[in-house]
Amino acid sequence: MSFADLKSKRQSKSRRTYVSCPSDAPHTSGPLLPQVIADPWANKDAQLPTPPDDNADLHILPRGDLYKELPSWLAVRESTSSGRSLWNHGSTNIRPGDVILSLRPHVFTLSTTYLDSHCSGCAGSPVSGLKRCTGCRKVWYCTSTCQNNDWPTHKLECTAIQNWSAEAPSDKVSVPSDAVRCLGRILWRIRRRGVGSIWVKEIQAMQSNRKSIHPSAVEGHTHLAQSVVRYLGASSPTELEDYGIMSAADLVDLISRFIINTVALTTPSLTPIGVAVSPLIALINHSCTPNVVVVFPRSRKDSRDEPVAKVAALRNIAPGEEILMSYVDTTLPKSLRQMTLTETYNFQCHCKACTKSGGVDPREAVWCPKACGGTCPIPTESNLAENRISGCTNCGAAINDPDAVMDVVRVGQEALHKATNLQDNNKAKSLTANIISVLISAGLTPSTHPLLALLKLHQTLLISSFPTPLTQEVLNETIRISGKYSVGLSAILDEGHPVRAMSLVELGKLLAVDEPSPPTSQPKNGSFPPSGPARLKAAYETLLRARKELLIGFGRQTEGGEVGDGVRETLVTLEKELEVWSTRIRNVLEDTPS
Numbered sequence: 001m002s003f004a005d006l007k008s009k010r011q012s013k014s015r016r017t018y019v020s021c022p023s024d025a026p027h028t029s030g031p032l033l034p035q036v037i038a039d040p041w042a043n044k045d046a047q048l049p050t051p052p053d054d055n056a057d058l059h060i061l062p063r064g065d066l067y068k069e070l071p072s073w074l075a076v077r078e079s080t081s082s083g084r085s086l087w088n089h090g091s092t093n094i095r096p097g098d099v100i101l102s103l104r105p106h107v108f109t110l111s112t113t114y115l116d117s118h119c120s121g122c123a124g125s126p127v128s129g130l131k132r133c134t135g136c137r138k139v140w141y142c143t144s145t146c147q148n149n150d151w152p153t154h155k156l157e158c159t160a161i162q163n164w165s166a167e168a169p170s171d172k173v174s175v176p177s178d179a180v181r182c183l184g185r186i187l188w189r190i191r192r193r194g195v196g197s198i199w200v201k202e203i204q205a206m207q208s209n210r211k212s213i214h215p216s217a218v219e220g221h222t223h224l225a226q227s228v229v230r231y232l233g234a235s236s237p238t239e240l241e242d243y244g245i246m247s248a249a250d251l252v253d254l255i256s257r258f259i260i261n262t263v264a265l266t267t268p269s270l271t272p273i274g275v276a277v278s279p280l281i282a283l284i285n286h287s288c289t290p291n292v293v294v295v296f297p298r299s300r301k302d303s304r305d306e307p308v309a310k311v312a313a314l315r316n317i318a319p320g321e322e323i324l325m326s327y328v329d330t331t332l333p334k335s336l337r338q339m340t341l342t343e344t345y346n347f348q349c350h351c352k353a354c355t356k357s358g359g360v361d362p363r364e365a366v367w368c369p370k371a372c373g374g375t376c377p378i379p380t381e382s383n384l385a386e387n388r389i390s391g392c393t394n395c396g397a398a399i400n401d402p403d404a405v406m407d408v409v410r411v412g413q414e415a416l417h418k419a420t421n422l423q424d425n426n427k428a429k430s431l432t433a434n435i436i437s438v439l440i441s442a443g444l445t446p447s448t449h450p451l452l453a454l455l456k457l458h459q460t461l462l463i464s465s466f467p468t469p470l471t472q473e474v475l476n477e478t479i480r481i482s483g484k485y486s487v488g489l490s491a492i493l494d495e496g497h498p499v500r501a502m503s504l505v506e507l508g509k510l511l512a513v514d515e516p517s518p519p520t521s522q523p524k525n526g527s528f529p530p531s532g533p534a535r536l537k538a539a540y541e542t543l544l545r546a547r548k549e550l551l552i553g554f555g556r557q558t559e560g561g562e563v564g565d566g567v568r569e570t571l572v573t574l575e576k577e578l579e580v581w582s583t584r585i586r587n588v589l590e591d592t593p594s
């Protein structure tokens with residue numbers, strides 16, 4: 001196997017939190033809410049457990065004419081503490097790998113960086129054959145069908161992009177941001193479909209946090225509102241009546257809805273390439289220990305409707321249990337998760353991971369100083385001030401120099417920030433390599449922040465700059481980093497989480513790359529990575545595990561989507577190669593005199 005397909009673009013640097021998901025403030029009734037009629041699908045016989053105390057007011061909402069795609073065994077409930085939410089209303093468990101929702105988002109847009117490499121009609125990335133819109137010259141399509149399907153919206157977008165581009169002070173800002181373009185698409189569709197349509201009602205029923213926008217987000221909202229007005233060729237929000245916007249407050253409402261209800265549009269291998277809005281997915285509340293994930297696996301069965309979002313179950317979800325996804329990166333420590341949740345989504349999370357006391361959070365841990373195999377929590381300033389430094393959970397040994405550990409974590413975070421923003425890949429690569437070895441020598445476990453994030457970044461940098469020809473040394477180093485990253489993720493994420501599954505795919509594929517110059521003697525027993533047939537066997541076993549996890553995180557019915565297809569092909573190749581090796585070994589044994 002060659003390594004060409006391992007190379008992936010470095011993730012867009014313009015990633016902002018609002019793309020990670022879908023909003024705050026209890027859902028209140030008002031003119032924007034849908035008209036509700038009697039609940040035609042309520043299963044009166046379902047045994048629903050008593051809601052927890054803080055949700056004592058939790059009640060089932062009738063769906064009315066909205067959310068036609070919602071299966072009857074899912075219920076929308078509402079509470080004063082967390083607004084509307086989605087629940088398993090059936091009488092059986094939802095199992096890991098079950099796809100509970102499969103839908104094309106109401107609207108999606110590609111990030112500017114991906115406009116020329118992905119189709120704006122289906123979000124696919126054909127190896128060749130993308131054709132540019134001859135009007136705006138910014139948007140590309142893979143087929144005329146995709147272009148024709150997108151034309152009713154793009155004809156308006158096309159002119160808006162051209163006008164924007166003509167006024168842009170530099171080439172770098174000649175295309176509006178994905179947020180502005182996505183809001184433009186929403187507003188053109190509102191105008192075309194009419195404010196009374198179900199589509200528009202579903203968009204308008206999404207939660208808005210306009211009345212409680214966090215102070216740190218006000219400037220961003222204002223800037224976005226001004227850009228949207230300009231993009232639509234208007235000079236003030238009051239000129240947007242045709243789009244259902246009667247005042248500046250209505251526009252801020254729409255922007256707030258957009259920010260808190262948007263999910264990241266990702267490739268089948270989880271690279272974020274844009275933003276997507278689906279009012280059904282937006283009904284799902286947050287937990288840092290989610291029981292579902294949203295993925296875009298691109299399965300052959302859905303090819304006509306792509307991009308299709310799948311909401312896949314990660315665990316058993318019992319009847320009467322809430323469906324919960326994560327709006328933030330759950331590998332981050334609690335303080336960083338809570339910061340995003342407060343600033344962007346206006347709530348404090350009280351999930352198990354956020355309220356757990358005692359024990360060691362694998363995201364913030366150092367190995368026991370006595371190397372007993374246990375771990376100690378990373379000390380914090382307040383622990384230190386109150387003289388409350390916890391020791392190893394196994395043997396009780398105390399960290400030798402808590403200040404030094406805290407310093408090293410701080411330095412690691414600064415280095416991560418710097419390396420993520422460096423334009424020069426080689427500089428970024430040597431920075432990540434150096435800081436990783438400092439953090440490892442300070443005893444941080446691979447699941448600890450920022451070591452885990454640095455391992456991922458370093459792996460991406462190594463792969464994107466593989467030398468030609470590839471050397472054994474670089475390949476082995478990349479495999480070791482990938483292995484550490486995968487081990488780190490396994491300490492935090494459930495089996496079957498798509499991020500964990502993808503890390504196994506990447507590790508397995510690296511192990512399957514032909515060794516440029518295999519050592520003449522086998523590496524020492526137990527050293528990693530092995531060589532020759534042992535390496536092929538490790539690749540095969542890693543990809544088998546990856547496949548099992550893909551069938552959960554990307555949905556059993558999709559068979560892992562595009563990534564699953566690739567893994568199956570590699571497994572077949574590896575089986576053949578392993579067979580050749582064992583035949584050779586058998587022949588040698590038979591030819592050798594006893």
Ligand SMILES: C[S@@+](CC[C@H](N)C(=O)[O-])C[C@H]1O[C@@H](n2cnc3c(N)ncnc32)[C@H](O)[C@@H]1O
Pocket residue numbers: 021022023024025026027081082083084085205206207209260261282283284285286287344345346347348349350
């Ligand atoms: C995408 S919306 C989720 C659906 C929303 N509850 C509704 O009524 O439309 C995100 C918003 O829901 C609320 N929310 C989500 N998860 C929550 C949680 N775990 N605790 C409290 N509020 C939550 C927050 O107000 C958040 O900004």
